[in-house]
Amino acid sequence: MDYEITVTGLVQGVGFRPYVYRLAKSLGISGDVRNSGGIVRIRLSECDEELANRFVAELKDRKPKEACIDSIEMKPVEQRTGAAGFFIVPSDEIKADELPDIPADIGVCTRCISEMKDLSNRRYAYPYISCASCGPRYSIIHRLPYDRENTSMSSYLKCDDCDSDYNDENNPYARRHFAQTISCNECGPQAILRTEKGEELSGGFAISRACEILRYGGILAIKGIGGYQFACLPDDTYAVLKLRDIKGRKKKPFAMLFPNIASIKEVALVSREEEELLRSGERPIVLLEANLKDKSLKFVCGDSTNIGAMLPQSGIHEILSSVLGPMVLTSGNISGEPLSYKDEDFFRHEFEGIEGVLYYKRDILVPEDDSVTRILGGKTQVIRYARGYVPKKLSLERIFKKPLIAFGGDLKASFAIGKGRGVILSQYIGDLESYACQEYFKSSLKREMELYGFRPEAIACDKHPGYTSVRLAKEFADKRHIPIIGVYHHHAHVASVMAEHGLTHAIGVAMDGTGYGKDGRIWGGEIFYVTGGTADRRSHIEYFRLIGGDEAAKDAGKDLKCLMHASGFSIEDELIKTAIDEHINTIETSSAGRLFDIISAALGIRDYNTYEAECAIALENAAKSALKNSLTTYALPITGDPHELIYYLIKAKHKGIDVRELALGFHRSLASWIIRECEAVRDDKADNNVCLSGGCFANQVLSDMCRIGLATKGFHVYFNEKIPMNDQGIAVGQAYILALQ
Ligand SMILES: [Zn+2]
Numbered sequence: 001m002d003y004e005i006t007v008t009g010l011v012q013g014v015g016f017r018p019y020v021y022r023l024a025k026s027l028g029i030s031g032d033v034r035n036s037g038g039i040v041r042i043r044l045s046e047c048d049e050e051l052a053n054r055f056v057a058e059l060k061d062r063k064p065k066e067a068c069i070d071s072i073e074m075k076p077v078e079q080r081t082g083a084a085g086f087f088i089v090p091s092d093e094i095k096a097d098e099l100p101d102i103p104a105d106i107g108v109c110t111r112c113i114s115e116m117k118d119l120s121n122r123r124y125a126y127p128y129i130s131c132a133s134c135g136p137r138y139s140i141i142h143r144l145p146y147d148r149e150n151t152s153m154s155s156y157l158k159c160d161d162c163d164s165d166y167n168d169e170n171n172p173y174a175r176r177h178f179a180q181t182i183s184c185n186e187c188g189p190q191a192i193l194r195t196e197k198g199e200e201l202s203g204g205f206a207i208s209r210a211c212e213i214l215r216y217g218g219i220l221a222i223k224g225i226g227g228y229q230f231a232c233l234p235d236d237t238y239a240v241l242k243l244r245d246i247k248g249r250k251k252k253p254f255a256m257l258f259p260n261i262a263s264i265k266e267v268a269l270v271s272r273e274e275e276e277l278l279r280s281g282e283r284p285i286v287l288l289e290a291n292l293k294d295k296s297l298k299f300v301c302g303d304s305t306n307i308g309a310m311l312p313q314s315g316i317h318e319i320l321s322s323v324l325g326p327m328v329l330t331s332g333n334i335s336g337e338p339l340s341y342k343d344e345d346f347f348r349h350e351f352e353g354i355e356g357v358l359y360y361k362r363d364i365l366v367p368e369d370d371s372v373t374r375i376l377g378g379k380t381q382v383i384r385y386a387r388g389y390v391p392k393k394l395s396l397e398r399i400f401k402k403p404l405i406a407f408g409g410d411l412k413a414s415f416a417i418g419k420g421r422g423v424i425l426s427q428y429i430g431d432l433e434s435y436a437c438q439e440y441f442k443s444s445l446k447r448e449m450e451l452y453g454f455r456p457e458a459i460a461c462d463k464h465p466g467y468t469s470v471r472l473a474k475e476f477a478d479k480r481h482i483p484i485i486g487v488y489h490h491h492a493h494v495a496s497v498m499a500e501h502g503l504t505h506a507i508g509v510a511m512d513g514t515g516y517g518k519d520g521r522i523w524g525g526e527i528f529y530v531t532g533g534t535a536d537r538r539s540h541i542e543y544f545r546l547i548g549g550d551e552a553a554k555d556a557g558k559d560l561k562c563l564m565h566a567s568g569f570s571i572e573d574e575l576i577k578t579a580i581d582e583h584i585n586t587i588e589t590s591s592a593g594r595l596f597d598i599i600s601a602a603l604g605i606r607d608y609n610t611y612e613a614e615c616a617i618a619l620e621n622a623a624k625s626a627l628k629n630s631l632t633t634y635a636l637p638i639t640g641d642p643h644e645l646i647y648y649l650i651k652a653k654h655k656g657i658d659v660r661e662l663a664l665g666f667h668r669s670l671a672s673w674i675i676r677e678c679e680a681v682r683d684d685k686a687d688n689n690v691c692l693s694g695g696c697f698a699n700q701v702l703s704d705m706c707r708i709g710l711a712t713k714g715f716h717v718y719f720n721e722k723i724p725m726n727d728q729g730i731a732v733g734q735a736y737i738l739a740l741q
């Protein structure tokens with residue numbers, strides 16, 4: 001009897017076919033294995049049932065580390081005559097009801113690193129080394145299935161040695177049997193350094209000059225896996241400040257590349273979970289608690305109590321960091337503009353002050369920033385969803401009635417495509433205010449539709465009448481005559497958590513900066529009861545009036561004056577007084593984000609956001625410092641009314657209470673209010689599920705207080721893990737709401 005086995009899940013680009021081959025050989029089974037669209041099909045020839053069952057059992061148990069099996073189906077098929085032996089055969093195309101799984105990029109593995117450092121190995125010092133279980137994937141795929149000719153490796157012909165590694169039937173245990181990105185010093189992409197003066201060096205010369213540039217205080221551009229990056233040495237103040245200048249990034253902390261865990265431990269605390277995350281195939285930036293003995297990283301990290309650390313994502317990063325030690329590494333673009341990833345675009349830019357560009361000639365087909373993550377309550381939380389995570393599929397409890405695209409929000413833009421049971425979130429795109437980001441959004445969407453052969457029949461987008469993402473969604477839907485459904489921002493935040501955890505009803509807490517509300521006001525401190533596709537608003541932070549416009553999100557000092565005036569304090573600014581009293585160019589908002597800004601300003605901690613959430617982060621750091629130094633929590637009334645809060649806080653500050661105690665007191669008051677409001681909804685709905693979402697939950701103190709406080713009261717607390725809690729995640733929420741409706 002012959003058997004056909006269909007395996008779905010993340011089974012391409014992870015060394016799955018050679019694994020199947022080895023397993024079949026070891027069990028003495030004949031047949032073949034092929035990629036078929038996004039799935040793997042295996043045929044076992046003249047095999048008895050018992051052996052076939054054993055094959056399936058072992059297939060699950062001993063799968064490659066990066067593979068993820070969703071389902072295995074086996075059915076008997078008519079016997080076919082063929083040559084004895086087991087073969088990996090060419091891929092074929094199929095149409096499916098589900099979105100195929102396309103492998104994400106995988107950071108360089110430890111075995112490739114050892115080869116790279118082994119003088120006797122023919123891949124010694126080869127900076128673009130990869131194998132069947134590591135290397136670029138999504139960033140180089142033109143089309144499915146994942147075979148070399150469908151990637152930007154297709155222009156590199158394998159040398160004889162690589163070809164025999166690839167095909168070696170007799171040595172299928174080698175790690176490059178059927179490795180699509182196989183290459184070496186002879187035949188693969190090479191390191192090239194272009195200096196400021198226009199010289200070009202290649203191979204080892206390029207790398208050693210690049211090291212020299214960094215060592216002598218220069219800024220180097222590096223072409224990484226997902227795009228260009230800028231690097232400099234962290235203890236060189238002049239270089240760090242110059243990098244800030246080039247990027248137009250005044251204070252926001254930079255991430256750092258470290259050669260190994262030991263070097264990270266010199267500057268930060270690293271738990272077991274954090275270490276695992278740093279080493280994971282996704283190779284993200286992990287936010288760690290800084291443990292600095294001196295002020296040496298002051299210009300890199302600013303006032304942050306965190307360090308964004310990462311381990312080498314590719315061989316070139318491994319070589320540079322092992323030669324030079326820790327490095328500042330940041331995306332190669334001007335702040336607010338999209339990441340550069342095409343060689344010609346990058347070189348056209350002429351970034352002044354960059355002393356060298358270390359690159360290679362294989363095309364990157366889709367730009368991907370470095371992902372940002374952290375560990376919260378023992379679990380991984382992805383804060384920026386990009387390289388390594390994209391395009392992993394989230395499997396839902398519900399089936400989409402129609403294939404759809406969700407257009408997300410305007411800040412931290414991202415879209416999601418949904419079909420069958422799966423939804424795929426796009427990479428982080430940036431702020432749609434920038435025209436370049438809008439173009440990047442459109443081209444990313446186009447590429448993804450082509451890659452997946454995706455034809456949407458419905459569109460989801462935000463409800464904000466002024467959002468660029470909404471305009472893009474409308475243009476897209478009109479052109480194709482497909483229906484468009486608006487979803488409220490904070491409902492989408494809550495639904496993004498529900499989607500991840502397979503919930504269809506929950507109490508939802510959404511705390512963030514800005515989102516358009518049902519009553520036309522700016523919401524941002526909301527408590528809902530969500531059931532199916534509808535959200536019933538049960539409570540919110542009391543509205544407060546601010547002067548509108550973009551400055552409201554930046555100028556916390558001005559927002560503070562607005563609230564003080566409305567709360568009965570005397571302020572001196574006549575313009576603000578008149579505006580607030582007569583509602584001239586003002587907005588009413590329930591934004592938790594603005595409340596954090598205002599409290600930060602009121603306590604004299606920070607009164608202007610030069611980057612997003614700067615004031616709120618400084619306030620959180622003050623609260624953390626209170627916790628660390630075992631200060632008392634100043635007792636504020638438990639209230640959702642900012643007017644009342646500001647009244648008590650300012651009185652207390654005048655009494656000379658330590659601002660750190662007040663900062664902690666504010667966090668405690670807000671968390672207690674959230675918990676109390678959730679209890680009120682539970683009393684009414686007898687529902688124990690609570691979902692926490694929105695950018696304010698990036699705040700660790702608030703997250704911990706809510707998470708632990710709610711759990712103590714017997715709630716099942718859910719938060720975002722794979723999908724960002726900030727606005728990047730709302731596309732997934734929008735899609736899920738449509739699946740629930
Ligand atoms: Zn490898």
Ligand SMILES: [Zn+2]
Nearest residue numbers: 159162184187
């Ligand atoms: Zn080769």
